[in-house]
Amino acid sequence: MDLKQLKALVTVVETGSVTRAAELLHLVQPAVTRQIRALEHELGVPLFDRTHQGMRPTKAGAALADRARRALTELDRARAELTPAAGAVTGIVTVGLLESAAELLAEPLARTVLRDHSGIELRIQTAYSGHLQQWLDDGDLDLSLLYNLTGSPSLNATPLVREQLWAVAPASFGLDPKEPVRFAEVAAHPIIMPSPGHGLHALITGAARRAGAELDTAIQTNSMSLQKQLVRSGQGWTILPAVGIAGDLDGQALSAAPLCAPEVRRSIALGTPRSGRVPAAVELVGRVLVDHIRAAVQNGRWPSAVLQDEQ
Template identity: 30%
Template sequence: MELRQLRYFVAIVDHGSLSRAARVLHIAQPALTQQVQQLEEELGAQLLHRSAQGVMSTDAGKTFYEHAQAILKQVEDARSAVAQSSDKPAGTVALGIPQSVSSALALPLLTAVREAYPEITLQLTEELSGTLIEQLKSGRINLAVLFDDGQLGAFASMPLVEEEMMFITRAGSQFAPKKKSIPLSRAVELPLILPGLQHGVRPRIENIVRAEGLSIGNVIDINSVAILKSALLADLGATILPVAPLLSEIEHGQMTAYPITGASISRTVTLCSSRNIPLTNAGHAVQRLVVSVASRLCVSGYWLGAKSLAKSESA
């Protein structure tokens, strides 16, 4: 198996066509087809479905595609690590951010990287926490912002912020408390719209609720932040979340956030990297900048409900 075969296969899947991939790769289509056939023979599995409409990955092809991407990413990182200098880092850094954090961190971080390190290309991926963990393990991303649930021992990690969670409803909702806060025991009795269990925030809520001898009864599971917002605005229920993903709606008076009494509900946001795959100089530079930007956002009050857990480092 050769690296060029991995590049060829990834290009075919990305372009959905042997002919388009051949043009991009500057290789004759019959030669490209032959390379794919050799790869399939070596693996003992069909990787692509070929039809008049183009090509699609088989189940084996989808699995192999993820591994091929990770291998090619690590090879490129190795080249960058050898070529770049420590005083002027350059190259591509892939950073994964959960949906519920991206609204607070993504844009300020993009701006900071462009200003501090113009020769670094930052690739941001917004996914569920469980997906980011798998991508970080495989090497498809270099860094990931994750939630510390006590099971991040496989990664090198540093705490970024502690985020308070609040009870949030549509403005004037039938589920809104009559006071300016709501006891946890009352909150869990109401219909709640929450991310699924594979989402980092949900296990944290469930654990705290159980520790208080309570349980959540009526739950609508929604993994999309956009759909969750729509369900809240339709007054299908309330939610327990940090303020950040719903900040715009709260600031515009569409939603209202209430402190929860009776138990402290928060989550620790952590920056993680692989213990087995070393970071390039560019990766280390972005790592330091994430810590610095997160700290600054907390101090300025831009990241509402968040308290910095790390000292800001100079970029």
């Protein structure tokens, strides 16, 4: 197999169409078809099911595309590192940001890297902590923010921030950020919950047990932005990390306050792989990210948060 075949495979998997893949690769459609068929012939297994809805990867096709995508990314990274401008740090860096922190951190991180380190191609992925940790383990991320991680056999964890979870309600309830809300009061309202499997779901249900409260779960969703939208529309209250509502406190649609009785906190760490050489570009982006996190906490843009080294 060669690089052209791998690129064809990955592009067809991502688009679900040989025609669309050919357009993106600037090839004619028969050329892409030949590359896919050559791969199937070499491996002796079908890589796609051809359907009326398009090209659907088989189990083997999806597995090969996964590995091919990583191989192509590593080659792109090597090419960037081996052809640097004089004195410049170059390379591709893929960063994982928690969905709750992305609004606060993504723009300043990108702005700094683009302004001061133009030789670095920055790629940002957002997801739940569990997904980010899996992508980091699989090699799809170079570094990532994770929470409630103290370390693992495959990852280093550098503690950064400890923050409190907040109750979030429609503005009409008038929650005051300076006056904590008891968990029992939150439980008296329908709750918009994060989906099971989300780390926040476990934190909230654990706090409910400690408070002796029974949650009236109205809706469950895997989207933090949808949680806030549903609260704005009056469907219930929710519980979110302080950083996830930092940009909403000046508006007229939501009100929020720290939880108490019990307090619920999470720790955020920077996760990096234990094995392998750490490229200079990855180290640099990690330092920039940590600097922006420290500035956000010290400037009060990250409510109810303290830096781990200041506790």
